[in-house]
Amino acid sequence: MASTSFQFSLKPSINLKSSSRSQSCNNLSLRFHETSLSLVSSFRSDSLRLNRSSNVSISSVSSKSNRIVASASAAVMEEPSTNSSTNDPTIVNVELGNRSYPIYIGSGLLHQPHLLQRHVHGKKVLVVTNTTIAPLYLEKVTSALTHGRSDIVVESVILPDGEKYKDMETLMKILTKAAESRLDRRSTFVALGGGVIGDMCGYAAASYLRGVNFIQIPTTVMAQVDSSVGGKTGINLPQGKNLVGAFYQPQSVLIDTDTLNTLPDRELQSGLAEVIKYGLIRDAEFFEWQEKNMSALLARYFKSSS
Numbered sequence: 001m002a003s004t005s006f007q008f009s010l011k012p013s014i015n016l017k018s019s020s021r022s023q024s025c026n027n028l029s030l031r032f033h034e035t036s037l038s039l040v041s042s043f044r045s046d047s048l049r050l051n052r053s054s055n056v057s058i059s060s061v062s063s064k065s066n067r068i069v070a071s072a073s074a075a076v077m078e079e080p081s082t083n084s085s086t087n088d089p090t091i092v093n094v095e096l097g098n099r100s101y102p103i104y105i106g107s108g109l110l111h112q113p114h115l116l117q118r119h120v121h122g123k124k125v126l127v128v129t130n131t132t133i134a135p136l137y138l139e140k141v142t143s144a145l146t147h148g149r150s151d152i153v154v155e156s157v158i159l160p161d162g163e164k165y166k167d168m169e170t171l172m173k174i175l176t177k178a179a180e181s182r183l184d185r186r187s188t189f190v191a192l193g194g195g196v197i198g199d200m201c202g203y204a205a206a207s208y209l210r211g212v213n214f215i216q217i218p219t220t221v222m223a224q225v226d227s228s229v230g231g232k233t234g235i236n237l238p239q240g241k242n243l244v245g246a247f248y249q250p251q252s253v254l255i256d257t258d259t260l261n262t263l264p265d266r267e268l269q270s271g272l273a274e275v276i277k278y279g280l281i282r283d284a285e286f287f288e289w290q291e292k293n294m295s296a297l298l299a300r301y302f303k304s305s306s
């Protein structure tokens with residue numbers, strides 16, 4: 001592979017000695033070879049000082065895997081368990097009293113049915129996904145849910161793809177499917193997709209019969225590092241984004257990093273920009289880790305654009 005260089009430029013950055021959560025940044029920009037991605041953030045600070053840029057030659061990445069190892073980010077999360085083998089997930093427990101839940105992170109997790117099945121309530125499951133993700137992962141998820149469990153019935157609803165469908169009309173498709181399938185209070189909704197699907201499925205789960213069990217299987221970087229965790233769910237109104245919603249925690253979040261192999265480059269880049277922002281805002285050590293590992297994180301991008 002020909003040597004490719006890219007500029008990784010973040011400005012302004014944070015005072016690396018500070019761990020305050022009030023830090024912020026006005027402008028983050030990531031410049032890739034012949035591509036640029038800008039992200040204007042919504043936070044503020046008085047301690048912004050650092051200006052960094054580095055040119056990295058990544059001619060050696062051709063032998064690397066074309067996969068993003070998102071579980072690497074788990075190293076900065078609190079109290080992750082240690083992996084005993086490559087297929088054991090990293091488990092991050094979100095401690096919320098009786099609403100606590102685990103996040104499983106790793107490669108090949110959709111081939112480990114017990115990780116999903118242990119969080120299924122009742123015998124009926126509704127998988128909510130979209131027209132892009134269904135052909136890629138719906139069968140795999142259905143197999144994982146039913147493996148060795150002939151008593152589990154899996155229904156699915158396949159929504160149109162796009163932020164513009166994160167609305168009341170599309171939400172009704174989920175609720176209608178749930179009612180037509182006679183899903184009862186002891187049913188489980190599974191969100192299979194990016195943040196749009198996660199937000200809509202979560203809100204449907206919060207609303208249907210005043211709340212049913214809910215599992216997140218996020219398939220974008222953005223959803224894996226942000227929207228699937230924290231319990232924010234909702235839909236847009238013509239008047240604005242996320243104007244209707246609920247805080248509703250999932251039973252579990254299953255992050256199979258292999259799903260990122262099919263993610264379009266543009267989605268990959270914008271998800272990574274979000275991750276870089278976290279390092280800048282609150283974790284200098286993580287930010288430095290990203291600087292050291294950026295070429296590996298972007299290996300697939302450079303491979304496909306070379």
Ligand SMILES: NC(=O)c1ccc[n+]([C@@H]2O[C@H](COP(=O)([O-])OP(=O)(O)OC[C@H]3O[C@@H](n4cnc5c(N)ncnc54)[C@H](O)[C@@H]3O)[C@@H](O)[C@H]2O)c1
Nearest residue numbers: 132161194195196197219220222223227232259262263267
């Ligand atoms: N709830 C929260 O806390 C929270 C936080 C941040 C953002 N959000 C919401 O998340 C949404 C954005 O989410 P997003 O960035 O994941 O976008 P998205 O859900 O629209 O997904 C982006 C695109 O990638 C496709 N895709 C997803 N996974 C794929 C895969 N593995 N392979 C191939 N294609 C795949 C999708 O079909 C879509 O076309 C917004 O609606 C935003 O409001 C919610």
